[in-house]
Amino acid sequence: xxxxxxxxxxxxxxxxxxxxxxxxxxxxxxxxxxxxxxxxxxxxxxxxxxxxxxxxxxxxxxxxxxxxxxxxxxxxxxxxxxxxxxxxxxxxxxxxxxxxxxxxxxxxxxxxxxxxxxxxxxxxxxxxxxxxxxxxxxxxxxxxxxxxxxxxxxxxxxxxxxxxxxxxxxxxxxxxxxxxxx
Amino acid sequence: xxxxxxxxxxxxxxxxxxxxxxxxxxxxxxxxxxxxxxxxxxxxxxxxxxxxxxxxxxxxxxxxxxxxxxxxxxxxxxxxxxxxxxxxxxxxxxxxxxxxxxxxxxxxxxxxxxxxxxxxxxxxxxxxxxxxxxxxxxxxxxxxxxxxxxxxxxxxxxxxxxxxxxxxxxxxxxxxxxxxxx
DNA sequence: ACGAATTTTCAGAAATTTCTGAAAATTGTA
DNA sequence: TACAATTTTCAGAAATTTCTGAAAATTCGT
Numbered sequence: 001x002x003x004x005x006x007x008x009x010x011x012x013x014x015x016x017x018x019x020x021x022x023x024x025x026x027x028x029x030x031x032x033x034x035x036x037x038x039x040x041x042x043x044x045x046x047x048x049x050x051x052x053x054x055x056x057x058x059x060x061x062x063x064x065x066x067x068x069x070x071x072x073x074x075x076x077x078x079x080x081x082x083x084x085x086x087x088x089x090x091x092x093x094x095x096x097x098x099x100x101x102x103x104x105x106x107x108x109x110x111x112x113x114x115x116x117x118x119x120x121x122x123x124x125x126x127x128x129x130x131x132x133x134x135x136x137x138x139x140x141x142x143x144x145x146x147x148x149x150x151x152x153x154x155x156x157x158x159x160x161x162x163x164x165x166x167x168x169x170x171x172x173x174x175x176x177x178x179x180x181x182x
Numbered sequence: 183x184x185x186x187x188x189x190x191x192x193x194x195x196x197x198x199x200x201x202x203x204x205x206x207x208x209x210x211x212x213x214x215x216x217x218x219x220x221x222x223x224x225x226x227x228x229x230x231x232x233x234x235x236x237x238x239x240x241x242x243x244x245x246x247x248x249x250x251x252x253x254x255x256x257x258x259x260x261x262x263x264x265x266x267x268x269x270x271x272x273x274x275x276x277x278x279x280x281x282x283x284x285x286x287x288x289x290x291x292x293x294x295x296x297x298x299x300x301x302x303x304x305x306x307x308x309x310x311x312x313x314x315x316x317x318x319x320x321x322x323x324x325x326x327x328x329x330x331x332x333x334x335x336x337x338x339x340x341x342x343x344x345x346x347x348x349x350x351x352x353x354x355x356x357x358x359x360x361x362x363x364x
Numbered sequence: 365a366c367g368a369a370t371t372t373t374c375a376g377a378a379a380t381t382t383c384t385g386a387a388a389a390t391t392g393t394a
Numbered sequence: 395t396a397c398a399a400t401t402t403t404c405a406g407a408a409a410t411t412t413c414t415g416a417a418a419a420t421t422c423g424t
Contacts, residue, residue, distance in 0.1 A: 004303070017289065020286050035317070037310070038309050055401095080399085093324070104202050132218060141340075142275070145342075145346070156350050160327075161324070161326070162323070167330055168334060174352055208412080236414090237413075241413090
């Protein structure tokens with residue numbers, strides 16, 4: 001379980017980026033290692049490869065399971081738990097995307113919905129609520145859009161992402177056919 | 183500068199969420215307050231309203247300026263710097279989106295591009311590189327897509343986001359006309 | 365150029381997050 | 395059931411991030 005300098009660099013980088021993606025350094029490293037390493041790894045192997053404590057690995061795996069980013073395997077005649085990254089890179093990306101939507105958007109939408117139920121008590125509050133309503137509308141739209149993207153199958157998602165600047169042409173099309181309807 | 187309980191709740195929430203969105207608690211609070219408060223605020227007002235030190239406000243404003251999320255104003259006969267949230271909610275969202283793309287995608291793309299230049303030294307490395315290539319391809323696609331979205335004007339973006347599940351129908355359309363071409 | 369107003373800086377304090385390692389709990393086998 | 399292998403837990407240690415406040419720097423009017 002000694003990592004090539006390639007893998008080392010990859011793993012360390014994902015450790016650094018980890019916090020930006022929503023998990024801590026060692027969780028990022030564990031995930032990176034499981035991603036590049038095709039064979040399943042057990043907790044001891046992860047601990048040794050990454051030079052972190054066994055306890056930390058246990059906690060990290062729990063978190064990765066909560067994110068549904070790893071899969072548990074068993075080898076015949078071995079009681080240890082082995083892990084791999086769950087599904088294709090594509091699946092992983094989708095999962096991260098969905099989890100982040102949940103964590104970054106949903107709580108705010110819930111709060112704003114609540115706050116907007118109250119009647120404003122004065123001018124100041126009325127103005128603040130207007131602004132909050134704008135934030136809410138935007139985040140809700142984003143949330144719906146993210147959900148729609150999540151539901152697309154891989155083929156369509158690929159098609160959409162590859163469109164690039166072609167998107168606006170496609171929308172023009174839609175806009176015209178849409179207005180024609182009435 | 184005493185905040186209504188509405189605003190208080192909004193500000194505190196954005197503080198909590200701040201870390202998920204890429205900045206720390208007080209920066210999140212400052213941004214939230216500037217967003218709901220239509221009048222420009224100066225550093226002392228922010229410090230008093232949020233009960234944080236003047237120094238912290240200075241650092242926070244510097245960060246918000248780096249994110250291009252605030253705008254500096256001056257009032258006649260007052261030497262203090264006044265700040266507002268920069269542009270419409272829509273503009274703010276676009277800016278946050280772009281900044282996050284830069285911070286979360288670009289460094290990884292750069293690293294992977296580098297790593298993939300090296301020839302693999304053995305089977306193990308070859309396999310790891312395959313996985314890294316997949317990650318690279320995916321992130322690059324995502325990056326291009328994010329860029330394309332950023333470049334859409336507000337009207338088109340709105341149209342696209344409102345499509346929801348209609349997206350797949352639109353893509354079908356495109357798929358068919360695309361294959362018709364050959 | 366001086367001085368008052370204002371902003372920035374930054375060393376150390378405080379708060380928070382992450383990590384370790386030993387003990388407790390769980391699991392599977394004989 | 396007894397026990398060895400394995401995983402989980404969690405109190406406290408270590409590392410990291412954030413915050414304060416006083417001093418330094420800057421800015422502007424006179």
